[in-house]
Amino acid sequence: xxxxxxxxxxxxxxxxxxxxxxxxxxxxxxxxxxxxxxxxxxxxxxxxxxxxxxxxxxxxxxxxxxxxxxxxxxxxxxxxxxxxxxxxxxxxxxxxxxxxxxxxxxxxxxxxxxxxxxxxxxxx
Amino acid sequence: xxxxxxxxxxxxxxxxxxxxxxxxxxxxxxxxxxxxxxxxxxxxxxxxxxxxxxxxxxxxxxxxxxxxxxxxxxxxxxxxxxxxxxxxxxxxxxxxxxxxxxxxxxxxxxxxxxxxxxxxxxxxxxxxxxxxxxxxxxxxxxxxxxxxxxxxxxxxxxxxxxxxxxxxxxxxxxxxxxxxxxxxxxxxxxxxxxxxxxxxxxxxxxxxxxxxxxxxxxxxxxxxxxxx
Numbered sequence: 158x159x160x161x162x163x164x165x166x167x168x169x170x171x172x173x174x175x176x177x178x179x180x181x182x183x184x185x186x187x188x189x190x191x192x193x194x195x196x197x198x199x200x201x202x203x204x205x206x207x208x209x210x211x212x213x214x215x216x217x218x219x220x221x222x223x224x225x226x227x228x229x230x231x232x233x234x235x236x237x238x239x240x241x242x243x244x245x246x247x248x249x250x251x252x253x254x255x256x257x258x259x260x261x262x263x264x265x266x267x268x269x270x271x272x273x274x275x276x277x278x279x280x281x
Numbered sequence: 282x283x284x285x286x287x288x289x290x291x292x293x294x295x296x297x298x299x300x301x302x303x304x305x306x307x308x309x310x311x312x313x314x315x316x317x318x319x320x321x322x323x324x325x326x327x328x329x330x331x332x333x334x335x336x337x338x339x340x341x342x343x344x345x346x347x348x349x350x351x352x353x354x355x356x357x358x359x360x361x362x363x364x365x366x367x368x369x370x371x372x373x374x375x376x377x378x379x380x381x382x383x384x385x386x387x388x389x390x391x392x393x394x395x396x397x398x399x400x401x402x403x404x405x406x407x408x409x410x411x412x413x414x415x416x417x418x419x420x421x422x423x424x425x426x427x428x429x430x431x432x433x434x435x436x437x438x439x440x441x442x443x444x445x446x447x448x449x450x451x452x453x454x455x456x457x458x459x460x461x462x463x464x465x466x467x468x469x470x471x472x473x474x475x476x477x478x479x480x481x482x483x484x485x486x487x488x489x490x491x492x493x494x495x496x497x498x499x500x501x502x503x504x505x506x507x508x509x
Binding site: 203206209210211213214217246247249252 | 354400403
């Protein structure tokens with residue numbers, strides 16, 4: 158592309174990358190590559206942010222994210238993670254109701270007995 | 282080739298009488314005027330200032346929302362503004378380190394300082410609380426770590442490695458043990474360094490932060506107290 162377009166895209170860059178065409182062209186190309194890649198990464202990052210927030214919100218009630226989602230899928234509640242994270246932040250009572258629904262549907266793995274650790278008694 | 286495209290698309294659009302031909306360009310298929318009525322039929326959209334996309338609320342549900350002139354909080358992921366993480370409004374917690382296992386206590390402290398226990402957690406923003414640790418010299422470790430755990434530091438020069446055991450460091454600077462443990466559990470970087478300043482460790486049973494009215498740090502770990 159021509160120099161004018163390059164300099165327009167190079168606004169805010171550091172040092173010579175915004176002023177000198179040879180450096181600006183390289184940096185602008187890289188910036189466009191990053192923006193292409195990050196349009197796809199943004200979707201992943203947002204989902205992981207929602208999951209972190211839901212995890213924090215449910216752990217306040219003693220339920221972790223995995224068991225919470227398992228309980229919701231068992232009850233066929235199809236709320237997505239974006240909406241769940243917004244509910245956990247702005248509608249605490251509704252979120253508590255959701256956590257209770259999930260807990261009744263899937264109480265957790267406490268029913269499974271953990272394997273007993275055999276110490277030196279094994280040798281006896 | 283460009284001319285052929287123009288003629289073909291203009292002939293295509295001339296057959297559609299409903300489209301507003303005034304704003305249509307030969308290349309684009311839609312009108313360029315953004316502020317005209319949006320094309321959504323079922324939802325009555327409200328134009329929100331300083332935002333291109335209006336909040337789409339179905340006309341049957343609009344009675345539930347009172348403030349439709351502000352930014353769209355229902356469809357965009359919340360990001361904290363500067364007013365949401367002022368240091369003066371953050372909670373303060375105090376925890377007594379007597380006979381608590383070092384790593385388990387440090388983990389709980391780091392979670393609270395980072396803000397990972399809050400539903401409003403944001404990784405790039407300091408949303409956490411302040412934590413005060415008292416009686417740091419009475420912290421406990423299991424097994425033979427008291428004599429065998431080594432703390433190393435290097436001055437940068439050749440032969441400049443200093444190695445100390447847990448016991449020796451506790452005699453010298455007891456606060457550093459808890460600080461070292463928590464610092465290893467906080468993120469490394471500028472934000473992590475800023476978070477580390479929210480940890481206050483004291484050797485004795487009292488602390489100078491009474492004015493901040495610290496509350497008891499909620500600990501969920503059942504194995505944090507050393508079994509005698």
